[in-house]
Structure formats: structure tokens, C-alpha cells
Amino acid sequence: MTAGPAAASGSSGPAAAPEPTRPVPAPDERSAPYWAAAARHVLTVARCARCSTYVVPPDHTCPHCGSTDPGFAFEPVSGRGTVRSWTVVRQSFLPGFRGEVPFLLVDVELAEQPELRVIGRLLDGPDTTLRIGAPVAVAFEDVADGVSVPAFALAEPSATGPGEVRS
Amino acid sequence: MARNPLKDSLAVVGVGSTPYGRDLKRTELSLALEAAIGAIEDAGIDRQEIDGVCGTGMDPLAMGGSGFLTLQGALGIEKTTWQKNGWLGSCFVYAAEAVFSGLCDTVLVVQAYTRGPGMSRSAANDPFRLRAAQQRMAGQVLTGQSDFARRWIHSGEPYAAWMARYMHDYKATKDAFARIAVNNRTHATRNPRAAMRTPITMEDYHASRVIWEPMQMLDMDVPVDCAEALIITTAERAMDLRHKPVYIHAMSLGGSRVGEYYDNSLGWTDNSLWISLAGLWERSDVTIDDLDLFFPYDGYTIDTVGCIEAAGFCKPGEAGDLLASSWDAEANILRLGGHTLLTTNGGGLSQGRAGGFNFYTEAVRQLRGAEGERQVPDARTALVCPGSSFFHDPASVMLRTD
Ligand SMILES: [Zn+2]
Numbered sequence: 429m430t431a432g433p434a435a436a437s438g439s440s441g442p443a444a445a446p447e448p449t450r451p452v453p454a455p456d457e458r459s460a461p462y463w464a465a466a467a468r469h470v471l472t473v474a475r476c477a478r479c480s481t482y483v484v485p486p487d488h489t490c491p492h493c494g495s496t497d498p499g500f501a502f503e504p505v506s507g508r509g510t511v512r513s514w515t516v517v518r519q520s521f522l523p524g525f526r527g528e529v530p531f532l533l534v535d536v537e538l539a540e541q542p543e544l545r546v547i548g549r550l551l552d553g554p555d556t557t558l559r560i561g562a563p564v565a566v567a568f569e570d571v572a573d574g575v576s577v578p579a580f581a582l583a584e585p586s587a588t589g590p591g592e593v594r595s
Numbered sequence: 596m597a598r599n600p601l602k603d604s605l606a607v608v609g610v611g612s613t614p615y616g617r618d619l620k621r622t623e624l625s626l627a628l629e630a631a632i633g634a635i636e637d638a639g640i641d642r643q644e645i646d647g648v649c650g651t652g653m654d655p656l657a658m659g660g661s662g663f664l665t666l667q668g669a670l671g672i673e674k675t676t677w678q679k680n681g682w683l684g685s686c687f688v689y690a691a692e693a694v695f696s697g698l699c700d701t702v703l704v705v706q707a708y709t710r711g712p713g714m715s716r717s718a719a720n721d722p723f724r725l726r727a728a729q730q731r732m733a734g735q736v737l738t739g740q741s742d743f744a745r746r747w748i749h750s751g752e753p754y755a756a757w758m759a760r761y762m763h764d765y766k767a768t769k770d771a772f773a774r775i776a777v778n779n780r781t782h783a784t785r786n787p788r789a790a791m792r793t794p795i796t797m798e799d800y801h802a803s804r805v806i807w808e809p810m811q812m813l814d815m816d817v818p819v820d821c822a823e824a825l826i827i828t829t830a831e832r833a834m835d836l837r838h839k840p841v842y843i844h845a846m847s848l849g850g851s852r853v854g855e856y857y858d859n860s861l862g863w864t865d866n867s868l869w870i871s872l873a874g875l876w877e878r879s880d881v882t883i884d885d886l887d888l889f890f891p892y893d894g895y896t897i898d899t900v901g902c903i904e905a906a907g908f909c910k911p912g913e914a915g916d917l918l919a920s921s922w923d924a925e926a927n928i929l930r931l932g933g934h935t936l937l938t939t940n941g942g943g944l945s946q947g948r949a950g951g952f953n954f955y956t957e958a959v960r961q962l963r964g965a966e967g968e969r970q971v972p973d974a975r976t977a978l979v980c981p982g983s984s985f986f987h988d989p990a991s992v993m994l995r996t997d
Contacts, residue, residue, distance in 0.1 A: 491852070513763070515755035516808040535756050560763045 448524045452572045458486070461502045466576045471566040472502035473544065482541045507566025508583065509538040512545060516554050530554040534580050536564055549579040556582065599845055599878035601695045606833035606840035607994070609638025609826035610956040615790040615947040618710065619820040626822035627651065627661030627707040628669055634703065634824040635670075639837040642670060645826070647677035647699030649690045651707045661707040661822070675699065682706065683950040683982030684892075684990030688846050690827050700828060706952035707822035751815070751895065755807035758897040761863065762809065765912030769809065772896040773800035774918045774929060775937075776813040776944055779893060781927040783941025785969050790819045790947040794927070814896040816943030823952045825959065841962045844881055844976075844993040847874030863901070864911050868989050872905040872980070875991035881976050883907055886935045888961055888977035890954035892989070893942040902980050908932065936971055951981020955992070962996040 455463040465472040474486035477499030481492035490498035512535045520526050532550040537543065550556060551567050565583035568576040611633025613619075613626045627650070635642050650663040663678040677699040681689050683706075690702040761767060777797055783789035795813065803812040833840035849871025851861055876883075883906065891902030900914045908931050909917040921929045929937045940946045940957035947953075958977035960966050976995045982988040 513756040513760035515752050515759060515810070516805075517752060518804075518808065519806045521751075533752060533756070535760075560760065 447526065450524050450528055450571065452575050453577065463575070465502060465504065466568065466578055467574050469568045469576060470504050471507045471546075471578050473505050473538070473540070473546075474500040475503045476500060482538075482544050484544060484546060505538055505540050507538075507578075509536040509546070509564055509580075511535070511558060511560055511562045511564055512537045513560060514550070514558055532556060532558075534558075534564060536580055546578070548577075551579050551581045597874070597877040601691070601843065601846075602878070602880070603842040603844055603995070604830050605691050605694055605827055605843040606830045607825050607843070607955070607959045608828055608833050608836045608838060608840065609634040609636075609640070609824075610959045611635070611637055611824040612788055612953065612956050613820075613822045615788050615819045615821040615949075617790060617817075617819060621709075621820060623651070623707040623709045623822075624661050624665055624669065626709065626820060627666060627705045627824070630707070630822035630824035631666065631670060631703055631705050634826050637838070638826045640701065640826070642672055643674075644701050645670075645672050645703045646675050647690065647693050647702030648672065648675050649679045649681050649686050649693075649702060649704040651680065651682055651686075651705060661705055666703070666705060670703075672703075677702065683952070683988045684980070684992075685848055685982065685988050687825075687827075687952075687955055687981075687992060688848055688990050691843050691846060694827055694829060700832065702827050703824060704827065705822065705824040706949060708818075708947075708949050709820045710818045751810075752807045754895045754897050755810040758814070758895070759809055761897060761900065761912075764863070765915070767900075767912070767915045769801060770797065771900060771915035771918050772814055773797045774922055775893065775896045775899045776800045777927055778929040779938050779942045779944040782939050783945030786940050786946055788953075789941045789945055790817055791941070791945040796927075810895065810897075813944070816894050816948040817945065819947030819949075821947055821949050821953070823949055823956050825955055839963050839996055841959045841994050841996050844995045845875055845879035846990070846992045847871050847878060849874060849989040849991070864905075866901075868898075868901050868980075869905040871989040871991045872902075872907070875978070875993060876907070879993045881978075881993050881995055884932075885976050886978055887974040888939060888958060888971060889931065889935050889937050890942070890951070890958060890977065890979045890981070891937065892951050892980050892982060893938065893944045894948070894951075896944070903931070906978065906980070908935075939969070939971060951979075954979045954981050955994075958994050962994060964996075 453463050462472055473482045473484060475482050476490040476493060476495060478495040479490060479493035483490060486500040489496050514532060514534045516530055516532045518530050520529050532554045533547060534550045536546050538546060563583045563585050564580040567579050567581040569579050570576050611630040613629045648663040648667050650666045651661045662680045667675055677693045679689050686704055686706060690704045693699050694702055777795055777800060780791065780795045784792050784794050800813045805811050830840060830842060849867035851867040851870055892898045903914050904911050918929060921931045923930050939961060940953055958979050961971050961974045962977055964970060979992045979994060981990055
């Protein structure tokens, strides 16, 4: 057989293996504070210590001010935002997610900063009637003992939040 | 205009393609070799004339992959002065650069694609999905500092979100996407290499299974086993060879500030696809009005819409109207601006997924003018845009003949 997942694993092939379950986050040194906050049902976003811009994901430089020493720190955010786009996943091509379909993924622009985008499931379910610009608020899925994954739920329009998202 | 010192100084002189199939039960290397030998024989050169090899870099070299090391040995090519692994659209550009710069004179470029064994759903073979699957099978988990944004949308779903957003912003309907799917399938019915040759209608498109709303089955390319190869040399050498030379007139890659995956949060017209095509037009004497053939990337139909708009056939957001007015209802194909034909081999959507590399070989065959009943009359220019997903590896290449 050709190279690929089966050859890479050295196993007899995934067909014989039990269906894997949804993978859980595996924090590393840098992401540990993010997951620790998520476990407490607090959404955090990395913020540049030089220019105070929120950055997702935090990389080695700040894309806003260009600092190569951005000193990113995870800070709590409101978790409020608006739907920028979405898709309902009816079929998953990855093991671990096949038992989860259908689910709805939202691309959310957070209220804190233009273009600050986070992707998550919408916990209202796959049959939710959505529109672009709909207000959402962070919610959490408790996927394992002490492990929570940020997601979203439809929210009431906020007086202080953004309205219709810009084009 | 930008500098373009390589204009028309290089030519494609050989092409080779394997059959396309849903399960050919062959290794990637075996397919790659068949295509490579086909291209060498088509060019009519001795294989020892090849002194540069660009292979496919996706699978490990020692595991049935078709990287340059295995290819050169398996083909018995004694000496090369340039080697590289590449993929999707850009490998063609790398190879042309190598000949132009003098690092080699005659280069063999090979692109093999195989569906991943053991992946139960055929469309699971996107290179990114495959890479992720390999990591998982190797006992790794998706982790690291950059996964906050990427974790939740885990394969092609971002394209569905792009499509939803495009439809919202520009009030587009699914008919625009349907026309692309039908156009490609109609062309594929006449292409003996195509994996999908049963004609489809707009109604078939609309009735196809929804995978990631609003994206449907017929919005997605068809995973197959296949390989494509071609040979590039100098225009001077091409004059002595058996086929009418197909000249490389202009090329451009594209890169944007926001690089990979869904992190491509740039606006619709700011991503690398637009950058690549703008770079091409800045280097090309051939204009959009001169274009006989256009091969816009079609990994997903939303890619094709982006490519058509980025190429300048219409303003951003106007592809729906353009495709409606360009529709030849009798032939069930598109003629952009009443003239330019799209994806005459069926592309990834219907011939089968080759990362757009089958655009190059099809364009060369059509520009040679000897495709029999498939031949587009008087085709002299072709714009090839393979691998032009929004975020990775877009290439734009203008090919022409005399
Ligand atoms: Zn900064």
C-alpha cells in the first residue's frame, strides 16, 4: 500500500481500530493558561504587552505592532460577539468527530476589537436559525474531567455590543 | 509593469498523465513513474537529458512517496544538478525558475495524488486533513501554541464559512456554484481520463448531499489516485523537439500577511489569490481579452468563484451575474465574456483531484492543438491557476503558443 495513515501508524489500518472519540485539548507550556481559564469557564485572549492588541492565535511576533517580544498574556474577555459566518457540519472526515455530527460551527467576531475572531460550536444546536451579525456569548462544553472547551450560544442583543458586522 | 525577464524563454515540451480512478490499488510512486515516463516519451528526449527533478513532497520519501530522491533513482537518471520537492501549483514555478536561472536545463516535474488508505470517506484526502490524520495515527494530538483558532474547524469547513459569507455579502445564490460544477462535469464527459463522466444538471447540483452547509457534495473536488508529469526546458531546445512548444509567458505566486488555514481572516479581496493574479497581470503581455482557456482552481467551487473574480473577469461579488450571462445553455458550459472556456478537462471537480496540476497538462495539450474531438479550436493562450485556495500556495501561470 501507499504511504498514508495506515502505513504511518504501522497498524493493520484504522478500519480495524475502534472509532476514536473526540480529541481533548492537550495544553502545552504556552497554552496552559488559556486552558486553565477555560476550565473555570473564562474565555481569555492573548494580548500584546507592547501595544495592548488582542491576537488570536498568539505567535512569536505581534502582527499589529511588529514586536518580536510581544509578551503575550491571556486576559479575560467579555465573550460577547457577533456571528461573522457559520457552517453546519453534516459529515465529518476526521476520526473523533464522526460521532458528533451534525454540529454548528460559528466564526465569531469578539466585541473587544474589530477582526478579533474566534471559532467555536454554537451550543443551541445544528437546527438553529442564524443570521450573520447575530449576537452570541461564550459558553463552555465540559468535555472531560477538568477540561472545558469554549463555545458559543445565541445571546440577546447587547446595548454596548457591535451591531451588524462590517463587510 | 513588473520585471519579467523569463518571458517566453522557457517551454513545456512533454506531458504525461495516468488514468484517474477512485481506487487504482497502486502506490503513489508507481503512478508518478507512469506519468514521468509518459512525459519523457511524449517529449521524445533521452531520459539522461533530464538534469533537474521536482517531485511530490507530501509523503515520506521512503514510504512509497514520489519525492525527487526516489524518482531519480527509479527512472535511472544518472545526474541532476537541481532537485526539489514541491506540490500543488507552485512546483511548476519552482521548476521553471531552476531552468531560467541555469541550475539545470531540462526539468521533470511530477505530481502524484493518492487517496489515503483506510480513510473511510473519500474526501478525507485533502493534504491538510491527511497530515492531521498522520499526526493522530502516530499517537500525536493536535496541540501547540497556534491551535487556538484552528482546533474547532478541522478540515475544509472554513471554505463553507467563506461560501456562506460570500453569499451573504454579495447576495449570491447557489446557482453561481452550480454552474461551475456543471461546466466542469460537461467537459469531463468528453475527457477519457476523467473519473466522473456522467453528465449532471443544475438540478443535480442542488439536490446533492449537504456536507458542510451551505457546501454540498458537488461543490467539492473528487479524491482519486492519479499522477501528472511534465517537462520544462529552454525555448531554444524546445524548437528542436517534436511538439509545438508551449511557452511560459508569465508566472506569479501569491502570499499574504495572513498565511495559513482559517487564520486567513483577511477580506475577500485581500487574500493571496488576488495577490497571485495581480502579480501575473503585471508580468503578462497577454491580457484577459486575449484569453482562450482559463483553469481556475476548483478544490471547492468557492475557490473557483474567487479565482474568476481575482482574475478580473468581473468585479468582486459579481461572479453570479457573470456566470449567468456566460452560460451556454445548449452546450451546458461557461464561456466567460462569450469566449473564454473554463477547465476543459473537468478539473478537480470531475476529472479528479490533482491539486490543480492536471490544469497544466490539459492546457499544454490544448495549446498544441491536437486533441481531436476535444480540441478547442485555435486555442493559443491559457491561464492556469492551480492550488489557489485562499490561503496556501496559489500560483498563476500564463501559457501561450505561437
Ligand atoms: Zn503588539
